[in-house]
Amino acid sequence: MSQLADLHVQLVELEQSIGTLLDTRPYAMAPEQRNEYLLALFKRELEYACERSSRFSNYVRHWPVSLSAADKIADLPYLPVSVFKANPPLSLVPASEVKRTLRSSSTSGQVPSRVVLDAATSRRMTKGVIAIIRNFVGAARRPYLVIDTQENLGRQSELGARGAAIQALGSFATETVSCLLLDSQGELALDSEKLLACAAKWKEAEVLVYGFTYVIWTQLVGPLKRAGITLNLPNVHVLHSGGWKRLEQQAVTKDQFVRDLASVFACAEDRVIDYYGMVENVGVVYPDCARGYKHVPAFAEVIIRDPLTLAPVEAGEQGLVQVCSVLPTSFPGFLLLTDDMGEIIGHDGCGCGRRGTHFRFLRRVPEVEVRGCGNLETTRQRRGGGT
């Protein structure tokens, strides 16, 4: 059999195995059963990626533990997320098969990460996000209010983190409305008229709302509070992501954010759901459960590593977050060490009823403050990671 045909067979087999996990209820598998399945699947995915990329193969070949000797997911070779800042982006497919490129959000001056999606990975990404979000807000299709501009709703070959997050939820929508526009100075502004018209129309209906955390705070909550407007949409689910750094700079606490946001919609506070995710970890998002923890779905895993030893830490200890996902086959994003700090709460038995690993996101890794006499750089571009 030719090498190409062999790769195709491998991919078909992988597709079946990934599909099995995607069709499973995301938080129902027993951890032991899931670990065994994931370990075997990750090994096959890594072997497949090595066949497709000699560069990736070179990395795997030098890993201190060989694939055959690895007896747990934590032994397998992981990449730091910052490798996706490379240009051209790391890919396991020819350029002709790339359907979309996802770009991470990055603060000023930083190089964004980019990951390439082929049709199959793109399909799995959508399926993964739907499976997770459905578990939190229900399966029904409903009006979808996007706290962003129309520009981020359109399909583009290269998509930023905001656009990717917005479009990933599009499957829940019966209709999609964006309520921000760009004013004459190119600044974001709330289209109050449009928003109020929608609120009047939807009233008691189930509505899905999504926006980046700081965009929601600055462009929705702020203006509505100042104007004394309440939207009276008690049955919304407001999903938001993108981190707290900018709000922390404005001394806005998470409690204050949730309280004010719920008050603007006139909904219960538990209808506001923060989630953690990153473009490199395609198809996997981590919404907060009612207990305030983030859960790992069946097709993924999260490991927290000690920054010194890089060994997995016990529940209750803090370390660097490693995200693992079986979903991508167009880029080697199976096992990624992020620049985020987190804490494993437990590997099963969360009070919310979901099974499997649950964890807490703590903070981004701070930049090194010490500037020594050996440091020739004024800035260091090594950032990547969660939103």
Place this chain on the structure above:
Amino acid sequence: MRELIHDELIHRIASADEITVAAQRLRKTALEKDLAPGAVLEVFEQWAAALDAPGVREIPGVAFLRLWLRRGTLEPILLRELGPQSLECGWREHGRARLRAFPLGVVGHWPAGNIEIQPILSLTCALLGGNSCVVRVPSGLMDPTRLVIQRLQEVDRDGVLRERIFLASFDHSRIDLQEAMANSVDGAMIWGGEEAVSEVRALPFPHWARVLVFGPRLSVAAIDAGVWGERDQRASWCRRMARDVWQFEQQACSSPQTLFLEHGDGCDAAEFVEDLRAAFQEENRAHPRLGIEPALTSAICQARASWLLDDVANRACFPQSTDWTILQGKGVDIPEPTQGRTLSVLVADDLLHAISKFDGTVQTLGLAVKDSRREEILAEAAGRHGVDRVVRLGQMHVFGSPWDGTDLVRPMVRMVRHVRSQD
């Protein structure tokens, strides 16, 4: 008001006045009371002995500091920099004139935050010139500095040095305090990275102040084909290399970031890396890493990954932990340094070619060369291409004068010339 911490050795500064008042007192002492270098050496000698104490000797760099404080190290430096008879406070005849070194007055020290002994090394240079010192101790170095200064306090019974030292602690972002310190000094010794150095240099020093800047630089090691080919010697050279890599977490300007290996007959890079791996493992057993900034962990993982992903011909060797990393490849260009627990080992056809590509950023070249004539040629080339120190591999961190191409004591004294009016 001033809050005293750390046994009143390091003053936590709240207002600019505290620095100004301290500097006035220090200047008076420096200019009115003679302090002969010989007397300083006497206290230093006792200080060196006192530093060999549990809890102190383990501080990174204290072994070097003890060596630095010895009379045998400093006397030749003083004689070279300040001239004959410089150990006593007095005039020396110089042709038809007399010469005498006087202190500048108060020297301000801005050490880098990553080298535990740097606040001390810096102030010793100024003390040898009879100066008083204001030292801004970086927040991360408070404990080691306190421990080392405590030992000075024990041996300096008459307080001749203590009365000339003021250790200050304040946040680096307090521009008012940085300015007050700069305003109060007659000389400055600034150490650190590009950003820190630029910020301190821009402070409002008096127009007469002499400002001495050290850093930022990086360092490189090189082994020639002759040494590489000597199988029985290779393990010991690798151990020396490991020692230079381990010190100061590879964050000092004298830390080797790259090792150039000159290729020759019978030289197998994989074999060499095996020896180096064994040396690193042994060094790690002897001096285990105790902690790490998570940002450095990310940088190390990134260095490993990008090295192996960038070129399929590249090789690497590392454990699962962050303790050490060897990146192996070919070439004569210094790769971007990780500056922590990561050494690039590059096979080069000719060391001279690698050295001739240095661009002034290399401070120290650590050499292992079999033939002394060849070494002289390499040292000559290094000097021409901006290298300020060429030393034996294994001694890259040994502090000495000149450092960064400049004297350490002489710039902080005024050499006064007296031509007698009677003549």
